[in-house]
Amino acid sequence: MLHSEQGDAHISPSGQVPIFLIGMMGAGKTTIGRGLARSLGREFLDLDHEIEARCGVSIPTIFDIEGEAGFRRRETQVLEEVTLRRAVVLATGGGAVVAPENQALLRARGIVLYLKAGSDELFRRVAKDKNRPMLLTANPKARIVELLRQREPIYEQLADYTVETGHGSIHTVLDAVARLLKEHAQRGENI
Numbered sequence: 001m002l003h004s005e006q007g008d009a010h011i012s013p014s015g016q017v018p019i020f021l022i023g024m025m026g027a028g029k030t031t032i033g034r035g036l037a038r039s040l041g042r043e044f045l046d047l048d049h050e051i052e053a054r055c056g057v058s059i060p061t062i063f064d065i066e067g068e069a070g071f072r073r074r075e076t077q078v079l080e081e082v083t084l085r086r087a088v089v090l091a092t093g094g095g096a097v098v099a100p101e102n103q104a105l106l107r108a109r110g111i112v113l114y115l116k117a118g119s120d121e122l123f124r125r126v127a128k129d130k131n132r133p134m135l136l137t138a139n140p141k142a143r144i145v146e147l148l149r150q151r152e153p154i155y156e157q158l159a160d161y162t163v164e165t166g167h168g169s170i171h172t173v174l175d176a177v178a179r180l181l182k183e184h185a186q187r188g189e190n191i
C-alpha cells in the first residue's frame with residue numbers, strides 16, 4: 001500500500017508513482033531496476049550512481065575519505081532529492097534502508113519492492129567485486145551474513161512486495177516483477 005505523506009503529493013497527474021528497489025548487495029537491484037525501467041518506459045536511477053555523479057568520485061573513494069558515516073549522510077541527501085521524481089525506477093544501495101529517515105521517505109513516496117536472496121548466492125555474486133567497500137573485511141561472507149541478519153527485518157517491514165531473486169534468471173525475476181505490478185494496477189492502485 002502506498003502511504004502518502006502530503007495527501008497525494010508524490011503521485012503525478014497520470015497517476016505514476018516511483019518504484020523503489022531495496023535489498024542486499026548482489027540481490028540485483030541495479031540490474032533488475034534497469035530492465036524494469038526499460039520495460040515500463042520509465043527513467044532509471046541508481047542511488048549509488050547518483051551519489052557518485054554529485055560527488056565526482058566513486059563509492060569506494062567516498063568510504064576511504066569520509067568513512068561509512070560520511071557516505072550515509074550523502075546517501076540520505078540524495079535519496080531525499082531523487083525520491084521526489086515521479087516516473088522513476090530507483091535502485092537503492094543495500095544499506096539505504098537502515099536510517100529511519102530513509103525508511104520514512106521510501107514508505108511515503110513510492111512502491112517498495114524487496115529483492116530477496118540468500119547469503120550464499122549473494123556472496124557468489126559479489127565476492128569478486130571490488131566496488132563494495134562494506135565487504136572489504138577479512139571475512140566478507142560473514143559480513144554478508146551479519147548484514148543480512150540486521151537488515152532483513154527492515155527489508156521485510158518496508159516491502160510492499162517481495163520477489164525472490166536468488167534462484168531464477170534475470171528474465172524470470174523481471175517477469176515476476178512485471179506480474180506483481182500488473183496485479184497492483186488491476187486492484188486500482190497507482191503505479
Ligand SMILES: Nc1ncnc2c1ncn2[C@@H]1O[C@H](COP(=O)(O)OP(=O)(O)O)[C@@H](O)[C@H]1O
Pocket residue numbers: 023024025026027028029030031032091125165166167168169170173
Ligand atoms: N536472477 C538475478 N537477478 C538479478 N541479478 C542477477 C541474477 N542472477 C545473477 N545476477 C547478477 O548479480 C550481480 C549483482 O547484481 P547488481 O544488480 O549489481 O545487484 P545490487 O545492485 O542489488 O547490488 C550482477 O552481476 C547480476 O548480473
Ligand SMILES: O=C(O)C1=C[C@@H](OP(=O)(O)O)[C@@H](O)[C@H](O)C1
Pocket residue numbers: 023024025026029030048059092093094095096131132133134
Ligand atoms: O549494503 C551496503 O551497505 C552498500 C551497498 C552498495 O550498493 P548495492 O547494494 O547496489 O551493492 C553501496 O550503496 C555501498 O557500497 C554500501
Ligand SMILES: [Mg+2]
Pocket residue numbers: 029030031046048091092093
Ligand atoms: Mg546496486
